[in-house]
Amino acid sequence: MISPDSEKILxxxxxxxxIKLLQWFDMFGRKDLPWQKNPSxxxxxxxxxxxxxTQVNTVIPYYDRFMKTFPDLEALAxxxxxxxxxxxxxxxxxxxxxxxHKTAKIILSHYQGVFPETQEGLESLxxxxxxxxGAICAIAYKKSASILDGNVKRVxxxxxxxxxxxxxxxxxxxxxxxxxNYTPTERIADYTQAIMDLGATLCTRSKPKCHxxxxxxxxxxxxxxxxxxxxxxxxxxxxxxxxxxxLIMINLDGKLLMQKRPINQLWGGxxxxxECDNIAEVSNSxxxxxxxxxxxxxxxxxRHSFSHYHLDYSPVMxxxxxxxxxxxxxxxxxxxxxxxxxxxxxxxxxxxxxxxKKRY
DNA sequence: AATACGGGGAA
DNA sequence: TTCCCAGTATT
Numbered sequence: 125m126i127s128p129d130s131e132k133i134l135x136x137x138x139x140x141x142x143i144k145l146l147q148w149f150d151m152f153g154r155k156d157l158p159w160q161k162n163p164s165x166x167x168x169x170x171x172x173x174x175x176x177x178t179q180v181n182t183v184i185p186y187y188d189r190f191m192k193t194f195p196d197l198e199a200l201a202x203x204x205x206x207x208x209x210x211x212x213x214x215x216x217x218x219x220x221x222x223x224x225h226k227t228a229k230i231i232l233s234h235y236q237g238v239f240p241e242t243q244e245g246l247e248s249l250x251x252x253x254x255x256x257x258g259a260i261c262a263i264a265y266k267k268s269a270s271i272l273d274g275n276v277k278r279v280x281x282x283x284x285x286x287x288x289x290x291x292x293x294x295x296x297x298x299x300x301x302x303x304x305n306y307t308p309t310e311r312i313a314d315y316t317q318a319i320m321d322l323g324a325t326l327c328t329r330s331k332p333k334c335h336x337x338x339x340x341x342x343x344x345x346x347x348x349x350x351x352x353x354x355x356x357x358x359x360x361x362x363x364x365x366x367x368x369x370x371l372i373m374i375n376l377d378g379k380l381l382m383q384k385r386p387i388n389q390l391w392g393g394x395x396x397x398x399e400c401d402n403i404a405e406v407s408n409s410x411x412x413x414x415x416x417x418x419x420x421x422x423x424x425x426x427r428h429s430f431s432h433y434h435l436d437y438s439p440v441m442x443x444x445x446x447x448x449x450x451x452x453x454x455x456x457x458x459x460x461x462x463x464x465x466x467x468x469x470x471x472x473x474x475x476x477x478x479x480x481k482k483r484y
Numbered sequence: 485a486a487t488a489c490g491g492g493g494a495a
Numbered sequence: 496t497t498c499c500c501a502g503t504a505t506t
Contacts, residue, residue, distance in 0.1 A: 135496090171501080172501065172502095173501095173502095174501085175501035176500090176501065176502045176503075177489090177499090177500055177501080177502060177503095178490090178500070179492070179493070179499095180501075181492090181493085182491080182492060182493085182500095183501085186494095214491075214492095215490080216489080216490085216491040216492085217489055217490055217491065217502090217503090218489085218490080219488095219503080219504075220489095220503085223503085235489070250503090250504085251502090251503065252503085253502060253503045254503090255501080255502060255503090256501090256503085259501075260500095271501080272501085272502090273501040273502070274499075274500045275500080276501085278500095293485065320501060322502090324505090325503060327501085328494095329494080329498085330495070331495095357498075357499090358498080358499080360497085360498090388487070388505095389488095389489095390488085390490090391490085392489090418496065423489075427490090428492085429490085429491085430488090430489075431488080431491090432487080432488065432489075438504080470490075470491095471490075471491065483503085
């Protein structure tokens with residue numbers, strides 16, 4: 125017969141959860157990530173935005189470069205949109221960068237350069253939702269606040285055996301409720317880091333290391349022997365394909381014509397080659413830019429995949445006889461591969477520029 | 485409530 | 496291949 129431990133009996137289960145997690149974090153948690161050094165609202169914000177839908181190892185080099193160039197909120201607010209997007213090129217979800225810049229300007233001009241201190245104040249800013257606001261409150265302000273990102277969703281869905289795809293609002297509500305239930309009032313910054321770390325290192329999507337997990341004894345799915353059944357997969361849906369031609373117009377100076385994309389669309393604010401759907405339109409399309417396409421050659425197509433469709437793009441190399449004419453359009457520039465502008469460009473374009481530089 | 489939005493990495 | 500990820504904004 126084991127004598128009852130009065131302290132444990134009086135400790136609510138929600139507190140046991142965070143205590144175990146914190147003990148584990150002290151032993152095995154990550155404490156040397158670049159954004160963990162001197163956390164300020166600014167650095168937590170930048171890192172959290174970058175980490176949205178993007179994994180740690182991908183973010184690290186971007187974060188280092190970004191903070192070196194924009195060390196504080198004022199530097200970011202005063203930078204050009206092109207430069208901000210330039211430092212985001214390759215990370216994806218470029219609306220994140222546009223919103224980051226927008227929010228920096230709002231805080232500088234309307235908040236005297238000081239971040240809002242409440243969850244609601246933070247959530248009112250472009251690009252900051254419930255989870256990111258919670259992360260800033262918890263990590264930068266040490267206020268008791270909850271987060272719910274991909275890792276936390278997985279940990280909680282398994283621990284509570286919460287069914288359903290996390291994209292369903294019903295499932296999401298249950299997950300938020302669980303997140304709030306376990307959020308402690310003490311050591312909130314470490315706890316927030318701990319539950320994310322657990323999801324990233326032990327409670328992984330496949331082959332979770334439950335034998336090392338500090339909360340496996342209370343984990344419903346572990347007890348049931350089916351942790352990998354949670355969270356439920358997203359309903360599968362076939363994604364369509366789209367084919368386009370990238371018109372790569374090269375003028376007599378060896379510069380390339382590039383066009384800025386509308387800010388609120390795919391690749392918004394980034395610079396790409398003009399596109400056309402049919403090869404028959406190449407000549408007409410070039411005319412629109414004041415270029416007379418004499419000859420062109422079509423390069424083999426490549427595929428770039430988004431979450432919602434595949435893009436098959438065929439580069440069309442066009443030698444233009446036109447000079448470096450003034451186009452008088454704000455959405456057009458001549459790009460010199462040897463003196464590159466600091467502008468944002470999506471992956472297929474940066475890939476093509478590398479190829480072009482090699483071959484021409 | 486459903487969809488749009490990038491790119492990388494794991495299996 | 497297919498799935499998923501340190502989500503938010505828009506429709």
